[in-house]
Amino acid sequence: MSKDLPQPQQSEEVDLGQLFKLIGNAFSNLFHSIGRLFNKLFLAFVWLVFFVKTHVLKLIIAGIVGVVLGIVLEKTSEAVYKSSITLKQNYDTGENLYNEINYYKNLIKQEDISTLENILGIKSDEAESILDFEIEPVISENEKLQEFDAYLKEIDTSLLETIEYKTFLNNSKDHDHQYQKITIKAEERKNFKKVFHKIITNINSNVYFKREQEKDLIELRERASAITKSLIKADTLLAVYQKAIVKSAENNNDFQGKINITTDKGRESSTKEFELYNKGLELRASLIEIEREIADKEYIIEITSSKQDSGTIDDKKELFDVMISPKRYYAIILIGLTFITLLSLRFVKFLERYKDKI
Incomplete structure (x- = not known):
């Protein structure tokens, strides 16, 4: 073997x-x-x-x-003018806004000038001169990354490894972004301001958004009122406290005490004299923030920038997402x-x- x-x-x-x-x-x-x-x-x-x-x-x-x-x-071709505005959405009006613009586009394709004339509140010849409506989000790559980072902080930590940046971009909608750009192309340059104003008015007059705005403003004003009362109380108590300290010093007594003040959320906070001044500063900072929120909520949607008065001549052609002159294009x-x-x-x-x- x-x-x-x-x-x-x-x-x-x-x-x-x-x-x-x-x-x-x-x-x-x-x-x-x-x-x-x-x-x-x-x-x-x-x-x-x-x-x-x-x-x-x-x-x-x-x-x-x-x-x-x-x-x-x-x-030889007739001149085409375009004008655009940038909007800030203070509420989730994006889907409604996009549907409205798409509706106008369809009316132009169907040559339903009478309906377009009635909706926009313009004359017949002004409605006939409108060639197209466009809407697109105004957002940079850096802002997209910031939104992605904010989104990751909101979701469950167990899902972080399954979410990729490309997936986030594919699932995000154009109308979700706060800033939007609306462009109008027309054969005449005299009716841009009127049309843009009507678009804004239609959104601001939406019943649902007006109710949401009213609820938000009531809440913010109640919070501002509570903070204002707390500030008045804090200032009064601080003055009383300071007088008590002065009198105590005159009598050679060691004065130590606590004062209760009410915050905007209804909670009571005990504080001493050396903390009372800082508490007043915090309340004033909170009041400023609330007043800023009230100012932001004053309009459902608002214009941040515009070129709406007379517009500019649109003589460019789009080729592979690049705008070039007609000579180069042809x-x-x-x-x-x-x-x-x-x-x-x-x-x-x-x-x-x-x-x-x-």
């Missing part, structure tokens, strides 16, 4: 050798495939360069025609169409070689 012991070791060495050989072949095939892919890509690039070189004159002519076409259309479009057409003809010519083999 001792003669048979080395045989398993020899078999294992053979198996390991075959395994390493297979791994080596796999890596070799992988590198060869990658090399062939880069070679094909390089050949395709070279072919494309010579293809463009062959038809460069046609592409240049297409670009020149596009520039001329852009100039002609720019000179030049790029015609060059692209010419290139695709020439490429298609070359492809058809290539396929004709195999026509007889079918």
